[in-house]
Amino acid sequence: MNDTILADALPTALDGQPGITILSLDCFDTLLWRDTHAPSDVFRALGSPVLQQRIWAEQRARTAAAVRARRNEVGIAEIYAQLLPNATPAERAAMVAAELAAEAAHCFAFLPTVELMRAARARGLGIIVISDTYLDAAQLGALISDSAGADVRALIDRIFCSSEYGLSKGEGLIGDVIKELGVRADTVLHIGDNRAADLVAGRAAGVRALHLKQFTATTEQRLRLEAATSAMIHAGAASNRNSQPHRAALSIAEPGIDDAAERLGFTAIGPVLHGFARWLAREADALRTASAGQVHTLFLMRDGYLPRLVFDAIEPNATTHAIEISRFTATAASFATEADVLRYLDAETTTPARVILAQLLFEPQEIAVMLRALPERNSHAALVRTIRAGPRMTRVLARSRACAERLIGYLRTTIAPAPGDTLMLVDLGYNGSVQNQIDPLLRRALSVTVAGRYLLLREQDISGFDKAGFIGADNYDANTLDAMCGNVAVLEQVCTAAQGSVVDYTADGVPVRAVNAIKGGQSAVRDAIQRGAVHFAQVADRPIVRSAPPADPDARRSAAVATLARLMFLPMPEELAVLDNFQHDVNLGVGDTVPLFDSAVAQRGLRRRGLFYMRGEERMYLPAELNGEGLAVKLTLLAHKRFGLALKYADFIDRTITLPVLIADGRTVETGTVTATPTHDGYYIAPIPIDDCRFSIGLQFGRLYEWLQVESAVFMPVDRFLSDQQRAGLEEVAGVPTLEGMEQTAAHLYRCEDAGAFMMIPPPPRRDARAMMLAVVFRPIAARADAPVRPAQSAEQVR
Known part of the structure; x- marks a missing residue:
């Protein structure tokens, strides 16, 4: 017999159950759900200090009841007697009322359960609620009415609470209820979300019972990680920041989604963009109230594509436009004066010259000529001089004015704004660069007001433009936004x-696009993700039955932040499988792409530099590379980014290895030691200076180990090794070792025959005047029994 029922099957749970006269339901997480992760999260509404005190008080009350009355169940009055030992009865009653009000604000009835109750009523069945709770029947009935509505409460004939009977369902409450009702146990169907308390205990009492399986194990883990991420992101926030209003939609729809990409869209992208869309609707209403003209909702392509689909799904009567203004075209149209050009050049000192010249609208043959003339050193300064020389600056300004005219013509053709209208530019963010470039042009050319509304906004200067972010500085600090x-x-x-x-517009207002650099396979996966996100928006609110609108309309913001941050820093393996091989196109008019993540590169980087390997990497989704490296590493990165911790490599060093080496210059051989420091997963790195490539280095591993792994031995300039922008493989030359008394038994695995075994690595040919070094990464496997024991050095000694 199937003893489990999924949420979407609840309305038909009575089918195939002949002889049932009473439908019995658990209350919390079956009939009433909370829009938070855990029940205790509701206590946050009582105030930050009370949260933990309320939890402790319940623990003390249960201990006292067990000791004094040999019962495990308590009432809320007993809990508040422990919480407020010196308060008056009126003060305690006020606090109890405040908790019940908080519960009502965060609870809702689960629609599939309500539909089951209505089906039971249509069959003439009685309906009861049996709940393990510290509330009494009157309080729980009032909570159901206040949160779900009087019509839902009216469907229930009787309520039975463990606090009034002194025992839980697992201790026999269901059997006592059956006796009190005077009915045959096998005519009762009991459904609840707790397998032990509802299914096992129900069957022990003789009733027919079903376990409501809310979520799969994977979904439970994902929600748990979202709650953990939320705790770090919202650390110190007094308000309820562990909201999960998407739980109900996940329970109903996720089990029916077989495609992994669509599931990613539904479970992770959908909740983020749904919250964003709800916020955008409020922002548009506010702009209409403040504007004398029409408000045009313009989703900037390409990144605004899915946000628009989600917005249209929840606001089907709204008029929106997909507007193709890229960072490239907005910048190209913004050069009204030479000062504008120079300001752009001042901000692009690390951008490749070919990208800069393309942005300034030089033709390919012009770019080729200028690039050939640039010196290797101080090339940016030379580039600026080249652009300012002769007629080139005049050419840039003229082409920019022409581009601006074409862009404005495109907007007139597409949306025909009237003077006094408001253009609400919608984008993912995160600096509002398009608005920064185009805002003055739009106001000047069209006599309109411009308002930028972004999913994620972290302005890098105070632009003075009308900008707001769903996730922005009004709600989050700079470290969180940076992370x-x-x-x-x-x-x-x-x-x-x-x-x-x-990249441009025709004279009659048609966008001119660059060739799509993304492969078709990625586009197909993305389409599935987008279907899932739109599907979520369509069903997000359907399972929720409330008597009034949510008390906190911004709860979806904190939920969206937790969901997005969890995807960014603690992605699930199946999500990464969907995103594997994704490329990111940099959208600068040059068709460049970079991988989102590369786990193989990351593993090498971690072993060679620890988490600091990420500095200087061009890949765009680096936390995803930590999958398989353990939760501790991922949480370390999240904490480091979220709190802006000023940690250095030396702070991660809690032990070192003193490695004996031989230093040979072709005539003499000297002995010495180097300090190897830990990186990751038991690996160490030994950096050894070789000056101008005169020295061969012998690593006397046999003195310390019988077995070890050698991950890599590479030469590089000292300044590259010490740089914050070190990048794997950049300016590296692989060492070619010879072995003396060492045997390689597998890839990277070596056995040292005796204490005299060593690995000799000759220097590479000298390339320039920079000082060089050898970096050897190794992992000890088996220490030599008679190896010298040296005390570990502190981080200060290492420095």
């Missing part, structure tokens, strides 16, 4: 349209 902006590319790639980025 999320650093990985926003994963969201960009699933939100974008399957087309090339706009």
Whole structure:
């Protein structure tokens, strides 16, 4: 017999159950659900200090009841007697009322359960609720009415609470209820979400019982990780920041989604963009109230593609436009004066010259000529001089004015704004760069007001423009915004349209697009993700039955932040399988792409540099590379980014290895030691200076180990090794070792025959005047029994 029922099957649970006269339901997480992760999260509404005190008080009350009355169940009055030992009865009653009000604000009836109750009523069945709770029947009935509505409460004939009977369902409450009702046990069907308390205890009492399986194990883990992420992101926030209003929709629809990409869209992208869309609708209403003209809702392509689909799904009567203004075209149209050009050049000192010249609208043959003339050193300064020389600056300004005219013509053709209208530019964010470039042009050319509304906004200067972010500085500090902006590319790639980025406009207002650099396979996966996100928006609110609107309309913001941050920093393996091989196109008009993540590169980087390998890497979703490296590493990265911790490599060093070495210059051989420091997963790195490539280095591993792994031995310039922008493989030369008394038994695995065994690595040919070093990464496997024991050095000694 199947003893489990899924949420979407609840309305038909009575089918195939002949002889039932009473439908018995658990209350919490069966009839009433909370929009938070855990029941105790509701206590946050009582105030930050009370939260933990309320939990402790319940623990003390249960201990006292067990000792004094040999019962495990307590009432809420007993809990508040422990919480407020010196308060008056009136003060305690006020606090109890406050908790019940908080519960009512965060509870809702689960629609499939309500539909089951209505089906039971239509069959003439009685309906009861049996709940393990510290509330009494009157309090629980009032809570159901206050949160779900009087009509839902009216469906229930009687309520039975463990606090009034002094025993839980697992201790026999269901059997006592059956006796009190005077009915045959096998005519009762009991359904609840707790397998032990509802299914096992129900069958022990003789009733027919079903276990409501809310979520799969994977979903439970994902929600648990979202709650953990939320705790870190919202650390110190007094308000309820562990909201999960998407739980009900996940329970109903996720089990029916077989495609992994669509499931990713439904479970992770959908809740984020649904919250964003709800916020956008409120922002548009506010702009209409403040504007004398029409408000045009313009989703900037390409990243605004999926946000628009989600918005249209929840606001089907609203008029929106897909507007193709890229960072490239907005910048190209913004050069009204030479000062504008120079300001752009000042901000692009690390951008490749070919990208800069393309942005300034030079033709390919012009770019080729200028690139050939640039010196290797101080090339940016030379580039600026080249652009300012002769007629080139005049050419840039003229082409920019022409581009601006074409862009404005495109807007007139597409939306025909009237003077005094408001253009609400919608984008993912995160600096509002398009608005920064185009805002003055739009106001000047069209006599309109411009308002930018972004999913994620972290302005890098005070622009003075009308900007707001669903996730922005009004609600989150700079460290949190920085942490999320650093990985926003994963969201960009699933939100974008399957087309090339706009690079120009024709004279009659048609966008001219670059060739789409993304492969068709990625586009197909992205389409499935987008279907899932839109599906979520369509069903997100359906399972929720409330007597009034949510008390906190911004709860979806904190839930969206937790969901997005969890995807960014603690992605699930099946999510990464969907995103594997995704490329990110940099959208600068040059068709460049970079991988979102590369786990193989990450593993090498971790072994060679620990988490600091991420500095200087071009890939756009680096936390995803930590899958398989353990939760501790992932949480370390999240904490480091979320709190802006000023940690250095030396702070991660809690032990070192003193490695004996031989230093040979072809005439003499000297002995010495180097200090190897830990990186990751038991590996160490030994950096050994070799000056101008005169020295061969012998690593006397046999003195310390019988077995070890050698991950790598590479030469590189000292300044590259010490750079914050060190990048794997950049300016590296692989060492070619010879073995003396060492045997390689497998890839990277070596056995040292005796204490005299060593690995000799000759220097590479000298390339330039920079000082060089050898970096050897190894992992001890088996220490030599008679190896010298040396005390570990502190981080200060290492420095």
